[in-house]
Amino acid sequence: MDVFEDFLTNIEDESHRARMIEIIDWVQQTFPELQKRFAWKQPMFTDHGTFIIGFSVATKHISVAPEGKSMDLFVTKIEKADYTHGTKMFRIKFDQDINYDLLREIIEFNIEDKKDCETFWRK
Template identity: 30%
Template sequence: MGTPKCKTIEDYLASLEPQKAATIRAIIEFVLTEFPELEAKLAWNVPVIHSKGKYVVGLAAYKRHLTFSPWSTWVMEDFKERLADFVVFKNCFQLPVDWEIDQGLLRDLVRARLAELL
């Protein structure tokens, strides 16, 4: 059973288990606080943070984990060593549902993606 079709990020978060919703909400809030020029929206039925329509961060919840995507294989490659403790794929990595946010990592990932978009 997948996530039901949602209209807003709040709908998406409401469809999740509380711990997953809390972690995703905390990531979104942190990124938007650190980078107030960015905006969050729902795209492909998952939360996405963007800059003038260009995707910066994508988040999704799955049965046993969350995923974080900087929408860039180059950023993922550049951060390979710092992501060594995570399950890493070509364009995203898995987070525990109860992940204690690594603010430095998130800040650096977003900065790297924004630099790539310039």
């Protein structure tokens, strides 16, 4: 059984489920070295035991959580993509395009920045 299967089957809206599957599949295909983990009620991807990126579903959007440091560095690009954000996450509305170039850049940054990290979260 896939680590994310229960999470995905419990997304009631089929179009929202399909959108989440699309993003998760893209991450898996683009970064096959990352490990899947389900924690804090959300699918996430890790590298050598450290958090890289996580996702969650809300009524009107998918939340993307790359950690605060990444948010600080990419906030201008996140805003330019027309995504709303908090301090440690940004939101992709279900009617918005997914900016995969931005996601790739954030994930690549986290992998490189955390290559020597020995904890799950940055300290």
